[in-house]
Amino acid sequence: MLIAEFCRRAELTRDAVRLYVKLGLIRPSTGGAGSNRYQHFHESDVDRVALIKVGQQLGFTLKQIVTLNREYETGGIDRPRRLAVMQAQLAQVDEKAAQLGKLQSYLRAKVAWIEAGELGDEPSFCGLEAVTQMLGKGKQAV
The missing domain is CATH 1.10.1660.10 (Multidrug-efflux Transporter Regulator; Chain: A; Domain 2)
Incomplete structure (x- = not known):
């Protein structure tokens, strides 16, 4: 073709x-x-x-x-090399999954807080400040 x-x-x-x-x-x-x-x-x-x-x-x-x-x-x-490559990649995927789990928990809490009329303390995302600083934006309300 x-x-x-x-x-x-x-x-x-x-x-x-x-x-x-x-x-x-x-x-x-x-x-x-x-x-x-x-x-x-x-x-x-x-x-x-x-x-x-x-x-x-x-x-x-x-x-x-x-x-x-x-x-x-x-x-x-060979088999040991394939295993090592797959184990390393699995570790990276596990780390990404953990990060996504934290983001998911934060977003669910934020949605629930907004749906409840934004009463009480706003949910905070542990590490959010460090992320926004890395992006050069300083601390921002989300």
Whole structure:
């Protein structure tokens, strides 16, 4: 399939496809000498993009995916290495989940406080001041 069809099937922009090709994550074939130089993508490329998207949803950066892909292709990912990578990623996901849990609790308390007519003490988010200072905005009412 040509790039337009591949973009549609893989749900990627042309720029994203070009980046993936440049990074070596997908390798379309091209016509031989004397024929057109169009890139031809295959069903396996669509599958590979789906796998890349799963990796990104798990929190892996594109740079990490490229590195892991190179290791995989050279046979460098044995069981202990796979386990270490997955354990490290799980720890990062757990940390993000804990942060989201705190945000969720704060938002629920804030919604309940507003629904109750903003009576009593306003819910505070522990650490909110540090976050807003990091953004250069100082302490703000939320």
